[in-house]
Amino acid sequence: MAYSDFTLEMVLEQFNITIRETRSLIQSQPVQPTELLVAILEREMPWAIAVGSEIARYSGIIAQVLLEVREMKQQQISLFAGKEFNVDPERKLNGYCDFLISLSPIQSVIQAPVVVIAEAKRGILENGLGQCAAAMVAAQQFNQTHNLAIPSVYGCVTNGSSWKFLKLSGSELVVDITEYDITPIDRLLGILLATLATD
Numbered sequence: 798m799a800y801s802d803f804t805l806e807m808v809l810e811q812f813n814i815t816i817r818e819t820r821s822l823i824q825s826q827p828v829q830p831t832e833l834l835v836a837i838l839e840r841e842m843p844w845a846i847a848v849g850s851e852i853a854r855y856s857g858i859i860a861q862v863l864l865e866v867r868e869m870k871q872q873q874i875s876l877f878a879g880k881e882f883n884v885d886p887e888r889k890l891n892g893y894c895d896f897l898i899s900l901s902p903i904q905s906v907i908q909a910p911v912v913v914i915a916e917a918k919r920g921i922l923e924n925g926l927g928q929c930a931a932a933m934v935a936a937q938q939f940n941q942t943h944n945l946a947i948p949s950v951y952g953c954v955t956n957g958s959s960w961k962f963l964k965l966s967g968s969e970l971v972v973d974i975t976e977y978d979i980t981p982i983d984r985l986l987g988i989l990l991a992t993l994a995t996d
Contacts, residue, residue: 799892800882803931811889812934814970822962822973823951825991827983834865838982845957851919855895858957858979859917863896866989874993875899877907882935884942890935897936900947900993909943911936913992914952922961922976925954933965951992960985962992 809816838861845857860878867876876898883891896915901908914932918925929952936950952963962973979985 798889800890800894800928800931800935801892802889804927805930806927808927808930808934809970812968814930814934814965814968816970816972818972818974820973820975822964822971822975823988823991825984825987827981828869828986828990830865830982830986831868834861834982837861838979842957842979849919851917854919854957855917859896859915859955862979862982862985862989863898863915866898866986866993869986869990870993873900873902874912875901875904875908877904880907882907882932882939884935884939890931890938892932894932897932898993907939909945910940910947912947912950913989914950916952916954918954918956920956922954922956922959926961926963926972929954929963930965930970933963933970937965953989953992960988962988 841857845853863876867874878896879893880897882894894914895917898913899908899911914936916925916929933950933952940946949964949966954961958979959976961976964971
């Protein structure tokens with residue numbers, strides 16, 4: 798069993814997590830994208846959406862947005878893609894994360910704290926909530942094991958065009974019922990940057 802095998806119901810039951818739904822989970826201000834990101838998205842988005850595969854959306858849209866966030870943080874965060882994240886196999890907290898962000902500039906190894914888990918889904922975003930939530934539980938445990946616990950771990954499920962956010966604080970999982978469109982991109986960048994704040 799791996800993160801991808803979890804449903805949201807399984808996460809809640811297995812890890813004794815409570816759930817709450819809200820709107821506008823993350824308070825943020827819009828952040829202007831670079832001209833480079835605007836140009837990349839203008840070129841890549843039509844192709845990625847037309848092809849429709851998870852890998853096309855993964856490389857053509859999602860990775861580009863997250864790399865922009867890394868640049869905006871002056872590369873003081875690390876961004877991992879398709880990285881194995883085996884935290885606690887006995888609790889089934891193992892497998893691969895599509896994207897993982899850590900508050901460390903070191904790119905060669907995952908270092909705590911892990912703050913954001915992003916899962917790319919080709920189809921319905923709700924189908925990825927269990928996988929994302931399980932990886933967030935793993936990130937929370939990873940942080941605690943390294944004595945770098947932070948108040949919240951964030952997650953998002955995205956198909957590139959739409960983004961849905963979650964927050965795990967203690968044993969409460971908060972799910973934003975709003976799906977955020979990639980446009981305007983300044984709003985999405987503001988939300989993503991806000992997930993990296995640790996206070």
